[in-house]
Amino acid sequence: NHVNSICSMWGNFHFKTFDGDVYQFPGTCEYNLVSDCQSLIRQFSVHVKRTEHSTGPNISRVSITINDIGVELTEKQVVVNGEKVTLPVHIAGILVEENTIYTRLYSKMGITVKWNKEDAVMVELDSKYSNRTCGLCGDFNGVPVYSEFIESGWKVGYAEFGNMHRVPNPTHACKDPSETDDEQNVENKCEKFQADCADLLKDEKWSSCSRVLNREPYIKACTNDICLRQPEDEDTNTSALCATLSEYSRQCSHAGGTPPSWRTANFCAVTCPYNMVHSESGSPCMDTCSHKDTNTLCEEHNIDGCFCPPGTVFDDISNTGCIPAEKCQCKHDRIYSTGEILRKDEEECICAEGNWICTSIPGPGLCTVEEGSHFTTFDGKEFTFHGDCKYVLSKVRDCKESRFIILGQIVPCFTHQTDTCLKSVVVLFNNDMKNALIIKADGTVQHNADVTLPYMTGEGEEALYLFSVF
Structure with missing residues (x-):
């Protein structure tokens, strides 16, 4: 359970700091989500750019710098130090990979960034960075509110706090959210919707999550999603609520809980490629025809996503989706079906359910006399x-x-x-x-x-x- 070392942003401009504060900041500029602020030379930084879409705000770019390595994530591509790369990629202790839903960056320095290529980013830091960070994720000092929203005895508003972490970008014109809005009045106005969200997340089917995760921040986010919705824009309304439920489910799974299958065909449905099926909690290490024991050796937290049905593995040889392991093919200079034989200089190999079974072939002997x-x-x-x-x-x-x-x-x-x-x-x-x-x-x-x-x-x-x- 590493919940206390996680910062996340999702849905309708929601943020949760490392110290547990949940707030809304409707900024659409580029912002410092988190960076190392105690070193003379910053060891890392994570910047995000949000944009408005018809279904609500989305994250269009995540820029990560670790020492002298710069990684830029967008929906269509990944760029490392200015060059477009194909995933997975390893460079200087950094791994960038993707699955059907997430793009994930992992650094040996104790930094993990995960983006669902839509509205949600999660950053997990090693405890060595405690009390060393700044940005929209806060200072990671283990104390809520203080240093972020109360500084030197003065209250700092959410908009003021967010605007402080805007990243100057002369090529992009954007407007700072107003700092004069009465945020307390908005909270008071939305309070009447809290009971609906509490009933939703305190339902018995979420009990596994409530044992490993504080649900109050997500009840607060859900309350704001329902309160601020516009009657004429149902797609945006549903999208915002789905994003908060997805975040709660995602963090529950990461913390070791078992979220329920709360989605339906008509509510927050997820479409999976091939013949894969969606699950709220599954192993990110997927068994494939090339590596059938990946899941057994996996040490990662469970995640939500698209997975192969039980009894099948993903066909990474012909990319046909999920198939029974016994139907796997082999690959060398070409694709071989089960029973086909590959002959090489000193051995003969037969393809058997995705595995090569090789036997040595007696070859000519060599004896030499020199000088x-x-x-x-x-x-x-x-x-x-x-x-x-x-x-x-x-x-x-x-x-x-x-x-x-x-x-x-x-x-x-x-x-x-x-x-x-x-x-x-x-x-x-x-x-x-x-x-x-x-x-x-x-x-x-x-x-x-x-x-x-x-x-x-x-x-x-x-x-x-x-x-x-x-």
Whole structure:
């Protein structure tokens, strides 16, 4: 349960600070949501830009800076240090990834930013940043109200507090929300709607959430959503209430609770791609054909989103949606179906339900003699031997199809008597001592007489070729 290290913004201009204050600030400029304000050089910052849409305010851009890495998230793309990237991307201890609903940035510095690509952003910080932050998320000192909305004994209004954290941007013209509105009068006017929201969120089906999460901030947000709605704009009204219920459900799941399936086909419905199904609480680590044990190894908090039905995995090979694991294909140079075989130099692999099952294929052995004294066996053993005789390099006697003996003549070198040289190689086919094939150090070849390369034996089975080195 890391609720006390989370700041979030959602829906109809709602904000919840790290210290638990919930307020509304209807700004549509670019703002500092949270940044490290105690260091001479800021280690990180998260800026957000909100815009108005027909269904209510949305977040059009989230800009994150961590040390010298800048990441800009928009609905259609992700840009890192000015260059468009394809997700997932890893850079300097930062991971940016996405699923069907969220784009998520995680930094090893203890910073997580999650955006639903619409109206909601959540920032989670490591406790080491306590009492070190500034921005719309507050100072993270564990004390509500003070420092944010009461400073030096003076009350600071929500609009005044929000406007203080506007990020100057000469390329974007926007107007600060008025700081003269009577915010207390608005709260008093909306109080009559509080009972409806309390009945909604105190319902028994939300009991798991009330045990792990303070519901009062969300009752307050719900009250404002109902109070400030316009009768003629039903889409906006529903969207605002859905956003607050979604936020409560999202934070409940993150805190370890089990939110109910509160959505219906006609109320706050979510459409999922492929044949995926929506759930208020599921593992963000989705099993796929390529990685079937991802969920088992997952250490992340549950989230809301679109998931594969039980008994299926996501087909990340052909991108056909959720399929039974036994129908998974394999991929190498192309896509292979179950039962298809891939043959490589030293092994043969068969595709079986998305997994490669490989067996080794016996290949030709290699034995070498270098500089007349350095030997490497067929099994890779290396050794040095100096001799003055003919030695058996290799032979096969008990094979009916191919019998041979290969001899090497090693003698002291003419120029360096302490070294040995390979003077000749003798090959006996079918153990025929009278029909030896002799390869000499000067490059000449004899088979009962000198022969010219390339050369093929009379039986047409053995051939010799001349190469630049051998």
